[in-house]
Amino acid sequence: MSNTPQHYDAIIIGAGFGGIRALHEFRKIGLKTKVFEAGTDVGGTWYWNRYPGARTDSEAWCYCYQFDDEILQTWDWKERMPSWTEVFAYLRKVVDKHDMRRDMQFSTRIQSAHFDAAANQWKVTTDKGETATCQYLISASGVLTVPYMPPFPGLETFKGEVLRSSSWPRHKVDFAGKRVALVGTGATGVQIIPVVAQVAGHLTVFQRTPNYVMPGRNHYIDEEQREGIRANYDQMWNWTRTNPFAFPMAPCNQMFDDYTPEQQQRIFDGGWEVGGFRFIFETFADMLVNPKCNEAAAAYIRNKIHTVVKDPKTAAILSPHYQFGLKRPPLGHFYYETFNRPNVSLVDVKDTPIERITPKGLVVDGQEYEADIIIFATGFDGGTGALTSIDVRGRNGRTMKETWANGPRTHMGTTVDGFPNLFMISGPQTPFANIPIIINSGVEWIGKIIQKARRDGEIVIEATPEGVEGWVQHVQKLFSMTVMDKGDHAVHSWMMGNNIPGKTRSVLFYFGGAPMYFQELDESVDMGFPGFTFSAPEKASAR
Ligand code: NA7
Numbered sequence: 092m093s094n095t096p097q098h099y100d101a102i103i104i105g106a107g108f109g110g111i112r113a114l115h116e117f118r119k120i121g122l123k124t125k126v127f128e129a130g131t132d133v134g135g136t137w138y139w140n141r142y143p144g145a146r147t148d149s150e151a152w153c154y155c156y157q158f159d160d161e162i163l164q165t166w167d168w169k170e171r172m173p174s175w176t177e178v179f180a181y182l183r184k185v186v187d188k189h190d191m192r193r194d195m196q197f198s199t200r201i202q203s204a205h206f207d208a209a210a211n212q213w214k215v216t217t218d219k220g221e222t223a224t225c226q227y228l229i230s231a232s233g234v235l236t237v238p239y240m241p242p243f244p245g246l247e248t249f250k251g252e253v254l255r256s257s258s259w260p261r262h263k264v265d266f267a268g269k270r271v272a273l274v275g276t277g278a279t280g281v282q283i284i285p286v287v288a289q290v291a292g293h294l295t296v297f298q299r300t301p302n303y304v305m306p307g308r309n310h311y312i313d314e315e316q317r318e319g320i321r322a323n324y325d326q327m328w329n330w331t332r333t334n335p336f337a338f339p340m341a342p343c344n345q346m347f348d349d350y351t352p353e354q355q356q357r358i359f360d361g362g363w364e365v366g367g368f369r370f371i372f373e374t375f376a377d378m379l380v381n382p383k384c385n386e387a388a389a390a391y392i393r394n395k396i397h398t399v400v401k402d403p404k405t406a407a408i409l410s411p412h413y414q415f416g417l418k419r420p421p422l423g424h425f426y427y428e429t430f431n432r433p434n435v436s437l438v439d440v441k442d443t444p445i446e447r448i449t450p451k452g453l454v455v456d457g458q459e460y461e462a463d464i465i466i467f468a469t470g471f472d473g474g475t476g477a478l479t480s481i482d483v484r485g486r487n488g489r490t491m492k493e494t495w496a497n498g499p500r501t502h503m504g505t506t507v508d509g510f511p512n513l514f515m516i517s518g519p520q521t522p523f524a525n526i527p528i529i530i531n532s533g534v535e536w537i538g539k540i541i542q543k544a545r546r547d548g549e550i551v552i553e554a555t556p557e558g559v560e561g562w563v564q565h566v567q568k569l570f571s572m573t574v575m576d577k578g579d580h581a582v583h584s585w586m587m588g589n590n591i592p593g594k595t596r597s598v599l600f601y602f603g604g605a606p607m608y609f610q611e612l613d614e615s616v617d618m619g620f621p622g623f624t625f626s627a628p629e630k631a632s633a634r
Contacts, residue, residue, distance in 0.1 A: 097123045102215055102225040104201050104481070107135015109231030109516035109530045111182060114191055116538045122227070126191075127217060129200040133186050134474045135233050137178045141259040142468075143266075144286035146208035146309070148278065148422045149525050150367065152320045153339045155180065156327055157531055159185060164321050169610055172309045172422070185378070203482035204228055206511060211628060213512065226550070227541060230478055234526070239469055241274075241437035242317050245448040249465060256283065256418070256468040268292040272453055272459060274445065275468035276302060277585075278421035281417055282470060285429040294435045295460050297445060297453065300418070300583060301411040303392045307422035308366025308477040335604035337528035340372055347375045347384035359391045366525035379416045380604075385574045389415040408439045414543040414578040418585055419523075426439070471586035474519040474599035475499050495519075498597025502554035502562045502622050503615065505533060511553040520566045522608045523586065529608075540620055543561060543572040549625035558622020569603040 101117050103110045106128035117124040130138040149156050152166040158350050169177055186192060201205060207214055213228040238257035241583040246253070254264065256279045273293040274279055276288075276298045288294045312320075320327075329340035342603040347355060362370035375384050393410045400406035409430065411418075429435055443456035452461040473478070475495050486509045494500060494507060501507055504521030505514055514537045517529050544552050570576050575587075580596060583589055589596040601608055615621065 092606050094561075095123070096222040096224050097215070098212075099123050099223065099225040101227040101229055101302075102124075102201075102213070102223060103231050104195070104204075105135055105231040105233060106130070106133040106186075106195050107137070107231065107233055108182070108527055109233065110135070110229075110598050111191065112156060112158075112527075112530050113516055113537070114194060114227050115156075115189065115558050116534045118194075120345065120538050120542055122541070123521040124194055125223065125225075126195040126231075127199045127201050127215075128195060128197050129375065131197050133182050133191075134179050134194070135231075136235065137175050137182060139257055139259070140280075141175055141261075142254075142279065142283050142466075143264075143422070144254040144282035144284075145256075145259075145279075146170070146172045146282065146424075147178060148172060148307070148368065149338070151177070151312070151536060152324075153327060153337075153525055154527055155181060156185060156527065157324075159188070160324070162188065163324055163558055168312050168317060168320065170309055170311055172307055178502040192370075201481055204513075205482075205488075206486060206513075207485045208486055211511070221240065224511055228513045229516065229537070230513065230518065232481075233479035234477075234517055235471040235473050235585070237480045238320045239472055241468060241469055243445055243448050243453075248450050249448050249452075250450045251452075251462055252464045252465045254464060256280075256466065257471070258447055263437075266290045266464065269463040271295070271466065272297065272460060272462035273462045273466040273468065274453075276300075277468065277470055277471075278419060279334075279425050280468035280588045282420040283466060284435075285423070285425045287466070288429045288432055288435050291434060295438060295462065296430075296435065297438050297440050297460075298408065299440050299444070301409050302418055303389065303411050303415050303420045303425045303622050305368070305370045305392070305424040306366045306426075307424045308364075309424055313563050331525065331528045331605075332609055334372065335524070336368065336372060336523065336608065337524035337605035338368065338372060340369070343373050346377050347381050347387065356388060356391075356493055359388065362389070363395070371420070372617050373380060379573050379575065382414075382574055382577075396427055396569070399431075401431050403514070407428050408437055413582045414574045416573070417578040417582050420570050432518070468479050470585055470590050471487060472588075472591050472594070474588065476591075478515070478518075483510070483513070485513070497595050498562050500559050502558040503536075503611065504553040504562075504601060505537060506552075506623070507558075508554045508556045508559045511551045520562065520601050522605045523602060524605040528605065532609055532612055536616065539616050540623070542621065544625050547625060548627055550627045551625070553624050553626075555624060561622065562600075565603075566598050566601050569601060570598045572600055574603075 100122035103113050103126040106126050110126050151173045201215050204215045212224045215569050216222050265621040266287050267290050271294045274297045331337045358374050362374040380383050381473040397406045446454045461595050479492040499519035501520045504518045516533050586593045587596050
């Protein structure tokens with residue numbers, strides 16, 4: 092950008108999965124588009140989170156774009172759950188093949204975005220002191236973007252190396268023989284622990300809340316399997332439209348209460364053995380709404396933990412006792428087995444929190460645990476954090492932070508009243524589901540609403556307050572049908588925002604299932620976008 096603001100039809104914040112998909116769509120519909128990306132390359136989540144063991148929890152063949160069949164037919168998926176290197180390489184391949192970098196500016200963070208009501212455009216400024224204007228502002232800034240770092244006193248005094256999972260260094264970290272401390276046992280910590288344990292001299296894991304970790308059962312994909320994948324994409328995309336979590340699996344219609352206890356166990360065994368999220372998706376359809384089914388699943392996993400982990404005290408600390416699904420369940424790759432290693436120990440910091448950090452290590456309950464390296468995998472300000480951390484101001488200077496002070500308010504997870512022509516990709520209150528599929532449907536819908544406005548000569552698209560209120564009520568009602576709503580509110584979950592001190596606990600996702608959401612998007616298009624106004628300044632003054 093030069094000092095004279097450049098004007099674009101659309102500016103996209105972020106060159107991760109969402110930003111790349113949106114750029115493709117906007118080119119198709121003829122919008123002059125610019126993508127701003129804080130990192131030095133594309134990738135988003137897969138650019139920043141390069142920690143050891145980082146991999147998807149989705150199966151490779153559905154963690155990709157549908158729009159480039161040639162890449163799908165030639166890309167050699169290597170693993171069932173690809174590592175970050177593979178996802179990163181895939182995204183680079185898509186971007187380079189489609190010559191997308193010419194519309195992208197890297198190493199540039201958007202600092203503010205203000206709506207200019209007189210000009211009906213957004214003005215953005217970057218950390219480079221540049222400005223640009225646009226008609227449509229697209230937030231593709233991700234669900235888990237703003238890391239959370241607890242304010243541990245004394246951290247700055249630590250003499251060893253401090254590593255954060257969300258901004259992992261580019262150099263290879265040598266853990267061999269080192270005393271490593273790791274704080275945080277969410278999906279990230281669960282991936283790091285088994286990998287670091289293999290080389291560290293000693294790994295001490297500091298756990299506050301245990302998770303229900305299901306086995307990932309990752310494996311390499313051979314050529315025969317690859318051919319099967321390539322031949323079946325159409326069928327898989329169809330399944331992603333009918334599966335509640337947008338995964339390519341036939342819908343599961345089994346209800347827990349229709350089976351005997353022995354049958355229930357066998358069904359759980361089946362899901363556990365296949366691995367991945369199939370323990371949830373292919374066992375019982377009512378796992379997140381039927382308390383009996385939910386408790387049976389929780390008890391099943393606790394039993395597995397006690398079977399695998401040899402030391403009963405460690406197994407007890409690792410065993411959760413809240414509703415299954417209240418926290419996003421991680422996938423483990425020999426996670427529980429790792430706690431049987433002689434060089435791994437677990438410290439329970441639930442009732443005795445980490446007091447402080449010293450030059451030599453961490454202090455818990457008066458005891459100092461010495462470390463050469465501390466890894467923090469302490470989570471994110473999920474869902475809303477990406478947009479509230481930018482100075483986004485809509486009509487009358489109202490900020491997104493103020494607007495969402497008591498939780499997100501959106502219409503369809505894509506728009507917010509008072510923020511005209513601002514669209515979010517996988518924004519708050521979109522389904523909790525396989526992200527590339529949710530991105531795809533959201534971007535297609537955004538493309539359609541913009542095309543409608545342009546066809547009709549309208550300049551401003553805006554959600555109505557009634558549309559937003561209706562969506563907020565709808566999302567809350569759907570959530571109230573789940574066991575999570577009745578769950579222990581003291582249990583931290585980034586899906587509800589209460590992992591961040593001071594953040595209001597609220598419903599950050601749409602829990603009605605992806606198929607119903609897709610249907611709502613389709614109906615919105617068919618019905619001419621109810622809950623939105625379209626206007627053009629000339630028309631407004633002529634009225
Ligand atoms: P998570 O799932 O939010 O996990 C963060 C972890 O950090 C969790 O175990 C927290 O314990 C722990 N934490 C946070 N603050 C502290 C303090 N002060 N002391 C000790 N432990 C603390 O984030 P992840 O990055 O693992 O995963 C995020 C998503 O990425 C994941 O769900 C996937 O969708 C991909 P807590 O549970 O709050 O007691």
